[in-house]
Amino acid sequence: MASIKITPEPTIRRLPKYVHLLTILKHKGVKSVSSTMIAESLELDSTLVRKDIEATGIVGRPKTGFLVDKLIMALREHLNWNNEDDAFLIGAGSLGAAILGYKGFRECGLNIVAAFDNNPAKIGTVIKNVPVLDYTKLEEHCRRMHIHIGIITVPAPVAQQTADALIRGGVRAIWNFSPTQIATPQWVVVEYAQLTMSLAVLKRKLRETELTDNSIQETK
Amino acid sequence: MASIKITPEPTIRRLPKYVHLLTILKHKGVKSVSSTMIAESLELDSTLVRKDIEATGIVGRPKTGFLVDKLIMALREHLNWNNEDDAFLIGAGSLGAAILGYKGFRECGLNIVAAFDNNPAKIGTVIKNVPVLDYTKLEEHCRRMHIHIGIITVPAPVAQQTADALIRGGVRAIWNFSPTQIATPQWVVVEYAQLTMSLAVLKRKLRETELTDNSIQETK
DNA sequence: ATAATATCAGTAAAATTATATCGATAAATA
DNA sequence: TATTTATCGATATAATTTTACTGATATTAT
Ligand SMILES: NC(=O)c1ccc[n+]([C@@H]2O[C@H](COP(=O)([O-])OP(=O)(O)OC[C@H]3O[C@@H](n4cnc5c(N)ncnc54)[C@H](O)[C@@H]3O)[C@@H](O)[C@H]2O)c1
Ligand SMILES: NC(=O)c1ccc[n+]([C@@H]2O[C@H](COP(=O)([O-])OP(=O)(O)OC[C@H]3O[C@@H](n4cnc5c(N)ncnc54)[C@H](O)[C@@H]3O)[C@@H](O)[C@H]2O)c1
Numbered sequence: 417m418a419s420i421k422i423t424p425e426p427t428i429r430r431l432p433k434y435v436h437l438l439t440i441l442k443h444k445g446v447k448s449v450s451s452t453m454i455a456e457s458l459e460l461d462s463t464l465v466r467k468d469i470e471a472t473g474i475v476g477r478p479k480t481g482f483l484v485d486k487l488i489m490a491l492r493e494h495l496n497w498n499n500e501d502d503a504f505l506i507g508a509g510s511l512g513a514a515i516l517g518y519k520g521f522r523e524c525g526l527n528i529v530a531a532f533d534n535n536p537a538k539i540g541t542v543i544k545n546v547p548v549l550d551y552t553k554l555e556e557h558c559r560r561m562h563i564h565i566g567i568i569t570v571p572a573p574v575a576q577q578t579a580d581a582l583i584r585g586g587v588r589a590i591w592n593f594s595p596t597q598i599a600t601p602q603w604v605v606v607e608y609a610q611l612t613m614s615l616a617v618l619k620r621k622l623r624e625t626e627l628t629d630n631s632i633q634e635t636k
Numbered sequence: 637m638a639s640i641k642i643t644p645e646p647t648i649r650r651l652p653k654y655v656h657l658l659t660i661l662k663h664k665g666v667k668s669v670s671s672t673m674i675a676e677s678l679e680l681d682s683t684l685v686r687k688d689i690e691a692t693g694i695v696g697r698p699k700t701g702f703l704v705d706k707l708i709m710a711l712r713e714h715l716n717w718n719n720e721d722d723a724f725l726i727g728a729g730s731l732g733a734a735i736l737g738y739k740g741f742r743e744c745g746l747n748i749v750a751a752f753d754n755n756p757a758k759i760g761t762v763i764k765n766v767p768v769l770d771y772t773k774l775e776e777h778c779r780r781m782h783i784h785i786g787i788i789t790v791p792a793p794v795a796q797q798t799a800d801a802l803i804r805g806g807v808r809a810i811w812n813f814s815p816t817q818i819a820t821p822q823w824v825v826v827e828y829a830q831l832t833m834s835l836a837v838l839k840r841k842l843r844e845t846e847l848t849d850n851s852i853q854e855t856k
Numbered sequence: 857a858t859a860a861t862a863t864c865a866g867t868a869a870a871a872t873t874a875t876a877t878c879g880a881t882a883a884a885t886a
Numbered sequence: 887t888a889t890t891t892a893t894c895g896a897t898a899t900a901a902t903t904t905t906a907c908t909g910a911t912a913t914t915a916t
Contacts, residue, residue, distance in 0.1 A: 432830065514730040518731070608834075
């Protein structure tokens with residue numbers, strides 16, 4: 417009876433940071449690391465780090481902590497970075513090109529095998545070693561190549577129709593960079609990568625600190 | 637005694653989605669909207685939407701809900717999108733170029749006035765109407781132009797030194813696209829825009845659904 | 857004019873997430 | 887070898903965030 421423990425989203429979001437830090441430490445020759453040390457580097461609580469690591473199933477030892485190598489492997493395994501998924505990217509614009517060119521995603525088990533666009537000037541070209549194909553053939557190619565992940569970097573108004581085509585083609589997960597909500601059947605996972613959301617947090621926090629620094633601390 | 641209520645981060649992250657949805661509704665001629673309706677469009681709980689809106693200070697009326705126009709304005713005001721902040725972007729690479737070219741950030745009160753790079757081939761050029769200046773002059777320009785927001789799109793190994801230069805130049809908020817943790821004084825706001833984090837959530841959830849769909853629901 | 861209804865605002869409860877505490881244990885030190 | 891120390895793993899507590907409930911009120915329908 418196979419079973420999987422669902423990992424809290426806040427935990428998942430922290431794990432890549434651990435991987436990045438640990439990889440740097442590994443290159444420096446560090447062999448083992450404690451949750452205390454990770455917590456200090458990343459400005460987190462050490463108990464939180466230990467609980468996050470617990471999600472991967474790896475166990476540490478008192479006094480020394482965790483073996484860097486094993487921890488990296490366990491984290492990558494937990495995040496599913498060790499199996500590579502092929503993916504299509506739709507919308508070969510400026511954001512799309514940046515994503516196509518980023519080698520870091522390969523490390524995360526994401527292999528973008530083709531891009532799609534409806535602009536005739538782009539179809540047939542190659543961007544960052546990835547061929548740009550005709551958008552009208554998207555569904556067909558998805559099905560034929562058994563693609564499970566679609567990356568949406570088209571303008572907002574066409575995001576929904578793009579998602580629909582991907583889903584018809586059998587895609588199970590969508591990484592949506594457009595600011596629009598997209599409706600999908602419940603078996604499709606959608607993750608919104610919204611830069612605007614991140615910017616909102618930055619600007620709001622900036623204002624909050626500006627106001628609290630000058631006036632007396634916030635009231636209830 | 638001026639005071640400001642701190643808005644929970646999860647709320648801040650949802651607000652831009654409301655703005656986007658409401659703007660579409662406004663263009664369709666919709667005059668008023670209820671939290672129920674917003675919740676349905678965005679697949680959220682209506683009470684949650686009402687509480688989020690409460691953070692902006694706006695009040696609705698029973699049966700009808702909120703005036704779309706007023707709600708948009710209140711949300712934008714709360715997010716500080718109505719005051720435009722000038723910003724510098726450091727690292728005019730492919731991600732940097734995508735950000736420079738995105739008009740949507742203007743709507744969020746972010747005006748990128750210059751980019752900086754250390755590549756002589758890029759210094760002096762103009763990317764998407766934004767001039768690329770010499771990285772060694774960053775601190776000086778920050779100070780002279782009273783820049784408060786810095787956007788880091790340089791490779792990870794130089795992210796910290798870039799942040800240091802920005803802070804020396806008087807920057808109060810840093811939007812960091814590199815995967816590295818950066819150390820800053822406590823008065824500097826740092827927001828990590830990590831695409832890898834988002835991808836991690838996508839890939840993990842895809843695996844979780846794959847495993848739970850095929851096997852019996854997860855155990856404790 | 858009266859009744860029915862959808863929605864708001866406020867409060868209470870539940871769920872989730874983060875932090876604190878404590879005994880056990882491996883390593884370092886005396 | 888005994889003692890100190892850092893850290894783990896587990897459990898308990900606290901904080902945050904979400905969801906549920908309740909009475910009041912504006913609109914619509916009868
Ligand atoms: N660039 C950024 O920094 C940034 C930031 C936040 C959000 N976004 C979002 O990302 C998306 C893309 O942004 P961008 O700056 O790369 O825009 P862009 O205009 O540079 O790229 C969009 C691409 O999609 C293609 N396209 C348009 N309609 C299409 C269709 N029906 N089928 C297939 N391809 C189609 C266009 O030809 C173009 O190549 C937008 O939704 C935008 O809101 C971008
Ligand atoms: N492209 C993506 O999709 C993507 C995704 C996730 C994270 N990131 C992160 O964003 C950052 C930039 O990525 P990219 O793909 O645009 O890389 P890139 O190589 O295209 O751009 C980096 C730019 O920074 C400049 N630079 C290098 N060192 C510098 C220095 N000391 N001072 C000033 N400028 C300097 C380079 O000349 C180049 O123009 C990286 O940290 C990367 O990890 C990118």
